[in-house]
Amino acid sequence: MLDLSVSLAGVTLKNPVVVASGTFGFGREYSQFYDLGELGGVCAKGLTLHPRTGNPAPRIAETPMGILNSVGLENPGVDAFISQELPFLRQFDTKIIANISGNTPEEYGVMCEKLSAAGVDMIEVNISCPNVKAGGLAYGTRPELAAEVTEMAKKHAGSVPVMVKLSPNVTDITEIAKAVEGAGADALSLINTIRGMRIDVNTRRPILKMNTGGLSGPAVLPVAVRMVWEVSQVVDLPILGMGGVSKGEDGAQLMLAGASAVAVGTALFADPFAPLKVRDELADIAGRQGLSAVRELTGGVRPW
Ligand SMILES: Cc1cc2nc3c(=O)[nH]c(=O)nc-3n(C[C@H](O)[C@H](O)[C@H](O)COP(=O)(O)O)c2cc1C
Secondary structure, eight states: OOBOOEEETTEEESSSEEEOTTSSTTSTTGGGTSOGGGSSEEEOOOBOSSOBOOOOSOOEEEETTEEEEOOOOOBOOHHHIIIIIHHHHTTSSSEEEEEEOOSSHHHHHHHHHHHHHHTOSEEEEEOOOTTOSSSTHHHHHOHHHHHHHHHHHHHHSTTSOEEEEOOSOSSOHHHHHHHHHHTTOSEEEEOOOEEEEOEETTTTEESSTTSEEEEESGGGHHHHHHHHHHHHHHOOSOEEEESSOOSHHHHHHHHHHTOSEEEEOTHHHHOTTHHHHHHHHHHHHHHHTTOSBGGGGTTOOOOO
8 A cells, every 4th residue: 555645844744735825715616626635735825914806907828838827915814714714624634734925024923823823734934926016026035034034934833834935036046945944944835936928919018917927837847846856955844846737747756856745736727636636646656666655756866
């Protein structure tokens, strides 16, 4: 029997496949397709201290092998999540990872305090959203600011593990990873979306109302694999790998590069069952390679 369970900062996931923040809402729609207890975990839609309506439309555009989005963290706010969405998610036998974005380090602290008191399994600190003006990406591109937000989150998260989500929109992601590790993070997740742009050549207008957006989907997988591999060599933290995963082989690449678990995001829009397929195909790959546990894939790449 192949053991599918993995550990992420002391949290045991029944299998290594979680769903990526912002692509699964709070699980209500997807729960009509399958029992969310099939998933290793759910990264909930990004939360802010106060409700946000997000950016003006159009805010999604298709690209070759991916999408550009500029949703801009539309969400009901952390208090509504705790009172209305968390009880719903709690019905399922899966780990719940709350994802937060703040305008200031203090806001991250307040949200961590609320969420740890509410009893989420893990907090994913988003310092990498390319679609908001204040905070967001600014924190994820400067090591000292990334460290400051991490310290604040850790101080207020109690015993709930803090996973910091890194941006690929940097020259050297290892610098940010090291700063965040030094500030006490329990885990890292990467990658968030890569900034991009599309233009309608007839109107000469950008397709997205915000002009630019974040690229995700299969097109970004090689970037994610490279970044997970680079980061895993310089930090001693577990990594949740994501970016373009739509099949087991994609997830296996991220695990071989150093990820302990993987998240499926954009692939959900074409196929709500994608995470379950990734899970089953990962198990097939590990089984074919004669492993007794899928976690044995982690860090197993043999670089030239
Ligand atoms: C529509 C959309 C909304 C997203 N919202 C969030 C968010 O609220 N918080 C966050 O940390 N990442 C957010 N992301 C980024 C994803 O969680 C993920 O890091 C990224 O899309 C790469 O994975 P994928 O290629 O499998 O989608 C969002 C992505 C998309 C496509």
